[in-house]
Amino acid sequence: MLSDYEKKRLENIEANKRILRELGLERPPPILPAAATNKKKAGKTSKNKRKNKNVIENEDANKxxxxxxxxxxxxxxxxxxxxxxxxxxxxxxxLPVKVFKEVTFDETDRYKKASEWRKNRPDPKQFGEIPDVKVGAWWQTRMECSHHGVHAPTVAGIAFVEDEGAYSVALSGGYEDDVDWGEAFTYTGSGGRDLKGTKQKPKNLRTAPQTRDQVLAAGNKALKISCETSKPVRVIRGYNLNNEYSPVEGYRYDGLYTVEKWWEEIGLAGFRVFKYAFKRMPDQLPLGTCEKSWSDSEVEEDDD
Incomplete structure (x- = not known):
């Protein structure tokens, strides 16, 4: 028997699907997962072909x-x-004995390096495409994605200027009643979560329970403005989305979307949330495209 929570979740999902259909959006045929997101492994040598350490090849047994x-x-x-x-x-x-110098860590050096990559990265505070970043670009971490200017925040789901609109959003499965059809999806706004996180993940604000109403400010207000202006919003999907459009691992850039509608409702936790319906813009590479090619440093060695 379904719990009240599960019944409410299913009701919300159906309501979100209905809103997408009312906007003329339908779920497209399923796509095959992009095999390119899987790590390549170094050439594996057959155990039968490996040299037996107990046998000396091409040498006389007495030598x-x-x-x-x-x-x-x-x-x-x-x-x-x-x-x-x-x-x-x-x-x-x-032989002379090697003398190892003591290495001291300068805390300011870390912040200096952080400011350096921020100066060299593309400006993330721009609407639309980032130069030289195509649909299907893939990163292992949110930090790498931030380095390329696609989605600057490493934790927050919305990158924005409150009175101008949202630059980008990250889909990471934060709300269980959101609907993702690839070409269209519903997105729940930010805020209202317990800042302490959960007992298992005390600093993970995306998984913390909602304890108060969301407010129409900051990123929520920016998405509302994006809906009114139709400015394009960059979208990345994370591995923890748990649907056919999520990458196997890491984070993938899926192109530009527009916010077609926004509304407010009572969420699963009993508090007010803001919802947004996104539609993918036309004339882009299809979803499932992945340009990721693993570097030599990321190739896994098999020592078995």
């Missing part, structure tokens, strides 16, 4: 292996004390 000879040659090395910094092996005793 010792080079590694064995090396071990025998140094078997009788004298062991020296290292209390005074002298090397333990007599073989290496004549």
């Amino acid at each position: 010792p292996n080079k590694r064995i000879k090396e071990r025998l040659r140094h078997k009788n090395d004298d062991v020296l004390s290292r209390d005074d910094g002298i090397r333990r092996s007599s073989r290496l005793a004549k």
